[in-house]
Amino acid sequence: MSSQLATLAALKLVKFLKRGTAEHKGSAGKALLIGGAPGMAGALLLAGNACLHLGAGWTMLEMFDPASAHAYQDSPELMIHLASSEIDSVLLNTQPDVIAIGPGLGKSDLASAWLMGVLHYPNIPLIIDADALNLIAASRDLLEALQKRNQQFPGQSVITPHPGEAAKLLGISSEDVQANRLSALEKLIALTQSIAVLKGQHTLIASPKNAALQCQEGNPGMGTGGMGDILTGSIAAITAQGVRHQLDLWESTSIAVQLHAAAADSLVSKGIGPIGLTPSETILEMRSLLNKLL
Ligand SMILES: NC(=O)C1=CN([C@@H]2O[C@H](COP(=O)(O)OP(=O)(O)OC[C@H]3O[C@@H](n4cnc5c(N)ncnc54)[C@H](O)[C@@H]3O)[C@@H](O)[C@H]2O)[C@@H](O)CC1
Numbered sequence: 001m002s003s004q005l006a007t008l009a010a011l012k013l014v015k016f017l018k019r020g021t022a023e024h025k026g027s028a029g030k031a032l033l034i035g036g037a038p039g040m041a042g043a044l045l046l047a048g049n050a051c052l053h054l055g056a057g058w059t060m061l062e063m064f065d066p067a068s069a070h071a072y073q074d075s076p077e078l079m080i081h082l083a084s085s086e087i088d089s090v091l092l093n094t095q096p097d098v099i100a101i102g103p104g105l106g107k108s109d110l111a112s113a114w115l116m117g118v119l120h121y122p123n124i125p126l127i128i129d130a131d132a133l134n135l136i137a138a139s140r141d142l143l144e145a146l147q148k149r150n151q152q153f154p155g156q157s158v159i160t161p162h163p164g165e166a167a168k169l170l171g172i173s174s175e176d177v178q179a180n181r182l183s184a185l186e187k188l189i190a191l192t193q194s195i196a197v198l199k200g201q202h203t204l205i206a207s208p209k210n211a212a213l214q215c216q217e218g219n220p221g222m223g224t225g226g227m228g229d230i231l232t233g234s235i236a237a238i239t240a241q242g243v244r245h246q247l248d249l250w251e252s253t254s255i256a257v258q259l260h261a262a263a264a265d266s267l268v269s270k271g272i273g274p275i276g277l278t279p280s281e282t283i284l285e286m287r288s289l290l291n292k293l294l
C-alpha cells in the first residue's frame, strides 16, 4: 500500500508563518482548546503547551476538571477557564480563530453539550480529537451536526483519530482499520466529510478535495500517552497563525502532522528516545524545527 501513496511533503509551507516586523498577537490568532476532564487534565495542558510553543497568539483552555482550572507556574501564558454550561456565551465572548475539542474531554453530558455547541459555532476551523470523536461515534445527532457543518462550511473541520477511535467511528475493529488503513481513511471522509488524519505508523491524511498522503516520518517512540494531544495543540497553533498567513486548515494540518513526526525522529537521532521520549520534549523540538524552516 505504501508504494502507491504520495508522500506528505508540507514543511515547505512553514515559510508562510514567517512574521512581518509589525505583527502582533492578533496576527498569530486565538486558539480555544476544550477538554481536560478529571483525571485527564494533563491531556488538555499538553495540547495547550503545544499550542503555545508552536506560536498561537492566545491559547485559551476550557478545562473540565475544576481542580485543574487554574494558572500554572510552568506555563502561566495559558489562559485557563473552568468549563460550565455557559457554552454559547463563552464562544461569543472569546471569538476564537480556531477551536480544538477532545483531549481528555471525557464523555459526560457537559462534554456532549460543548461538542454540539462548537459544531454549531460558525465558519472557523475546528479540530476534533480523542473523546470528541468517541462522542460522535456514539451519537447520531452529533454526527449529523458535523456533517451539516461540513456541508455549510467545507474544509473547516479536521478529525484526528488513532486506529481505536477510527474503529469506533466506522463500527469495525482497530485490527480492521490497520489491515486497510487507506480504505478506513476513505470511509472516515465519506462518513464525516471532514479532513481526516488517521494516526499511527505512517499517518495518512486526506480530505474530500485532497487525495491521501502518507507521512514517512515518525517512530515507535511516539507511543506515549499525550503524543496525540500535542498534535492537536500544534494543528490549532499553526491554523491560528495560518488564518492571517494564507494557510488553510488542510495546509496547516499537513504541516503539523509532518513536523510532529519529524521532531520525534530528530530527538531519536540525538539519543532522546525512542524509549522514554516524551510529548513535552517533542513540543520543544517541534518549535526548534519550525523556526529553522522559516
Ligand atoms: N495525560 C493525559 O491526561 C492523557 C489523557 N488521554 C486522554 O484519554 C482519553 C482516552 O484516550 P486513549 O487514546 O488513551 O484511549 P482509547 O481507549 O480511546 O484508545 C486506546 C486504544 O486504541 C487503539 N489504538 C490506539 N493507537 C493505536 C495504533 N497506533 N495502532 C493500533 N491500535 C491503536 C488500541 O486498541 C488502544 O488500546 C482521551 O480523551 C485522551 O485525550 C490520552 O491522550 C493520554 C494522556
Ligand SMILES: Nc1ncnc2c1ncn2[C@@H]1O[C@H](COP(=O)(O)OP(=O)(O)O)[C@@H](O)[C@H]1O
Binding pocket: 130, 161, 162, 199, 200, 201, 202, 203, 217, 218, 219, 220, 221, 222, 223, 224, 225, 226, 227, 228, 229, 230, 231
Ligand atoms: N509506531 C509509530 N510510528 C509513527 N508514529 C507513531 C507510532 N506510534 C504512535 N505514533 C504517533 O503518535 C501519536 C499518538 O497519538 P494518540 O494515540 O492519539 O495519543 P494520545 O491519545 O495518547 O495523545 C500519533 O500522532 C501517532 O501517529
